[in-house]
Amino acid sequence: MTVLEQAKALRWTRRHVLDTDDWTRDEIEAVLETSGAMVEILKRPVRKAPPLRGKTVILFFAEASTRTRVSFELAAKALSADVTTISASGSSVEKGETLLDTVRTLHALGGDVVVMRHASSGAPYFVAERSDAAVINAGDGWHAHxxxxxxxxxxxxxxxxxxxxxxxxxxxxxxxxxxxxxxxxxxxxxxxxxxxxxxxxxxxxxxxxxxxxxxxxxxxxxxxxxxxxxxxxxxxxxxxxxxxxxxxxxxxxxxxxxxxxxxxxxxxxxxxxxxxxxxxxxxxxxxxxxxxxxxxVERQVTNGVAVRMALLYLLVGTPLDEH
Amino acid sequence: MDRRELERQGHLVTRGFIDLHAHLREPGFEESETIATGAQAALRGGFTTVCAMPNTEPAIDSPGLVAEVIARGKAAGGARVLPIATVTRGRKGKELADLVELASAGAVAFSDDGSPVDDARLFRSAVEYASVKGLLVIEHPEDLALSGKGVMNEGRVSAALGLPGISNAAEETAVARAILVASELDAHVHLTHISTAGSVDMIRAAKERSIPVTCDVTPHHLAMTDDWVRGRRAFAWEQGLKGEQISGAPADGTPFDANTKMNPPLRRLHDVRALWIGLADGTIDAIATDHAPHASVRKDVEFDQAAFGISMLETALPLVLGGVRAGWCDQDTALRALTDGPARVLGITPNADDWIAIDVGATWTVSADALATRGKNTPLLGRELRGRVVAAAVGGDVRFDGGAREEIRAGVR
Missing domain, CATH: 3.40.50.1370 (Aspartate/ornithine carbamoyltransferase)
Structure with missing residues (x-):
């Protein structure tokens, strides 16, 4: 078992990443260590590893954000996931589709991970409670990122x-x-x-x-x-x-x-x-x-991809050494 | 089932409760509640009289509409339904409604509840005009500029959750305004759903100076704090002095539950304690439910998009009894705030044949099915509560008899 696998097996039990306000230091350390391993993958000539092969990551961005969306997209692709994007502008009320409708759509699409950005604080909790997919909060209102x-x-x-x-x-x-x-x-x-x-x-x-x-x-x-x-x-x-x-x-x-x-x-x-x-x-x-x-500032952007890879891996990745 | 028999069985038989403040949603929002379902829910909660707020569609601002509410209330065969009419035409806050005519048609009070009468000059004018016939103006105290886009109490919890806050001053500014107007005009103003320690203090001081102001508090503001919004669902009396949960409190739930969103918002423990002190010392005249049923489409959305309000008619009694059991107020005083208190505010003599029987010790679990109201919007779903109404009579006619239901439940258990 690699160091990575140990980190995952011993310290990672989360189904979602909604807020770190109730995380232990161990859990944060697990993500940071895993991120270090992901940085190594990103330094390779071919920036690709297989642990999310066959998994679907849905990027649900109900609020405009090119940077975060692209960062998650690169992270998911570097781990060989299939990536699809649902974007929506304005509030759900304006477009006549409620968040509940979107949750049903996401469920029907059957993604393994939903990465979501939303203007309403708490919206990722709403989705996490009603969906089978792992939810990663990519920013909700004033609440958490x-x-x-x-x-x-x-x-x-x-x-x-x-x-x-x-x-x-x-x-x-x-x-x-x-x-x-x-x-x-x-x-x-x-x-x-x-x-x-x-x-x-x-x-x-x-x-x-x-x-x-x-x-x-x-x-x-x-x-x-x-x-x-x-x-x-x-x-x-x-x-x-x-x-x-x-x-x-x-x-x-x-x-x-x-x-x-x-x-x-x-x-x-x-x-x-x-x-x-x-x-x-x-x-x-x-x-x-x-x-x-x-x-x-630039290093933050580069590291952002690695940290997001780490979270995707910890949530739904199959062990690296099984590939 | 007669009252002597119920007393013999050990139930507490008392005068029927009077609710000064409920939203029965009809006409216009029948998916959330109707006068019939609301009047049934009231009865099951022990309210043999319920005052219906006029923020319907259309708003109750004409004698014909008042008569219609009365007629539908009678037909419902539940609690007595007393209509409240709007203070301003169309509830638009621009010009006065025909208050005297509306009172002649049967309106028992006047309120633009849901909103304050924002224009201070018009508010003063309404109170002054109403005083000619001793009509009751019920003000929803809120400074709309101060509450702004707030969706919960401003404090530690709103800071942590990143939700826009509603400060205590948003209410207290309006309470101060109402007291000053009542004092200057020597005319009665009733302040509904007060929620802060500052409001209690100001009203107490006003009463000491014989200013004709009365007020009510809701069961939820007596029982819950803003911690409920972050998923910590201990009743106020299950929290220690520093807000920590003491034994018996339930495990944490999910934060951002729209069923914890109401206006005024759930406040801090400090405010809740002040409300109980105000209730015990008579500063607070009545407990009113502000029953605000909503169809799920208005609550099953993002927290900031959700409608304000909680379904409360059927859970009011056990919440009040919870504080009584904790020793925060004696039972007689609390029950008076549900009976004589509101009767006095309304200036009515309660019908002696309106009575209810309470099983003070009975426990029951709140569930969507157990509630007669269409509004299932309450964070109490799944919670076991203590104290329930087993029978209710209106004018001597036993319209709710929960005894049979109890036996079925017991059999299943």
Whole structure:
């Protein structure tokens, strides 16, 4: 039995990947280790392995997202799965087809895995409860984006090694960010501490008033938050926050909460910078930082494929050594 | 089956409950409930009188429609159905409905429930106009700008689930407005389904100053917290002071169950405790169900797309008794909030021949089949509850006799 198989047999019992908020450190480690093996496959001249041969992966994207969809598609194909995409724009109500209808369709199609992106928080739970397929949450509303959290953890580990005691700053629109929530639920079990920063209007009230998740603090002043930090993650700012009355202007935002070169230097030497993409350069992150020496943004994209391969493999893959 | 016999069997025979607030959905939404099914469900829940909210299609804003609701209620042969008419024409919040004429036709109160009368000037005007004949205005206290697109209580749970929150202030702002208007006009305003500690505090203070304001609370806001939305389904009295579950609480369920979505939203334990204190000290006049049945198509969808509301007529009594058993309120006070309390708010004298018999200790399991309502939308499905109504009489006529049903069940067991 390979190391991979041991990881799977001993530590993997999940049927779905909906949120990492109830995962143990062991489970997260199992995914990260498996991701390492997948990186090796991706380095081969022929980037293909057989463990999902004969399996069907359905990409159900009810909210536009080219990057995540392509990442999952590459991951599934690298493991020899058949991949098909169902995309839908607008809410289910608008198009006259309910999510329940879609679930029935997915069931009839008989996919082994449903990878879903949806604008409503909790929608993957709805599907998982009503379908036979394994469901992977590729982002639901403001709630969770577990594969992003896992790929961020994998990438940060690659740069920093063990995350025990490391302090990571997450800056931006935490209130509306599934990435922030999933980063918290993945990095904290690995030993990291999180400092959230950003405008109070874009922070959950309960968190600002002290009812934070374990090992998470809030510091409105970004300079203070960054001081001696071990890494920083900038979140994408949606332009409509200004129209919603939550922000005066993007210009003011970038001045107060943008990751600039000067600010980045407040962190420890070589402390890395990440962003889930797509970036608004000049708003939440300066171009010089986004493409500078500390930036792990491209590595996040590459690792994203490996992490998604790992999850597909753990959920429905047949053992690598049986091929 | 007569009441003496029921008493001899050890049942608690009491005056029939009066529900100030239920949605019977007819006309317009008969797939969710009809006056007939709602009146039956009411009876099984111990409510011999049920007030029907007017947010139907069309809304109950004309004497003809009021008469129609009354007629269908009589024909239903269940609980007495008392129609509430709208405050504003078409429930549109623009101009007053013909309140005096509607009252003459039989409307017992006026409410735009589902929404507040958002325009403060029109709200004041409605309360002032209604006072001419002592008509009752029931306000759904909500500041629509503050509640915004919220779908659950704003707090720790909404932060974790990534759902837009509804703050306590969204309700309390409207409660404050209503109190100020009632005070200034010296005219009665009834606030329905209050859900926050702040609302209780303000109403208590208003009553101490003899401001003519009354209020009700729902059984679900007395029993459940926002933790239910994340799948933690311990009743308030099954949680420790820090919200941790104590023994006897059920295992976690699935988060994002649309059956836990209601407006006002399920609040924190701190608020629930304040509601019980308000109930015990008389700040809260009545327990009203806000029974909000929905066809499955409106609930079997994404959480944020789902309709607000919970089916409550048939589970109200066991929820209230749960808090009583936990010692949060004595049984007499709780039962008064279901009988004399609402009667006083309505200004009616309860019929002495409307009575019910309760088996306080009986346990039963909530299931879609066990509910007479068409609204199966409750997170209590599958839950074993304690306390049930075994008989209900309206005007001396025993219209519900659950004894037979009980025997069949016992036989199966």
């Amino acid at each position: 577990p594969t992003q959290g896992l790929l961020d953890a994998y990438t940060l580990r690659g740069a920093l090694g063990d995350l025990q005691g490391k302090r990571i700053v997450i800056v931006g629109d935490v209130l509306h960010s599934r990435v922030a929530r999933s980063d918290i639920h993945t990095l904290v079990p690995l030993g990291a501490r999180i400092t959230l920063s950003g405008p109070p209007t874009l922070m959950p009230l309960a968190w600002r008033r002290g009812q934070l998740p374990a090992c998470v603090t809030y510091e409105a002043d970004l300079d203070r938050a960054l001081e001696d930090a071990d890494g920083a993650i900038a979140l994408r700012l949606q332009k409509e926050r200004q129209e919603g009355g939550l922000l005066p202007s993007l210009r003011e935002y970038s001045r107060v909460w943008g990751l600039t070169e000067a600010r980045v230097r407040l962190m420890r030497p070589n402390a890395p910078v990440m962003h889930p993409g797509p970036m608004n350069e000049g708003v939440e992150i300066d171009a010089a930082v986004a493409h500078g020496a500390r930036s792990l």
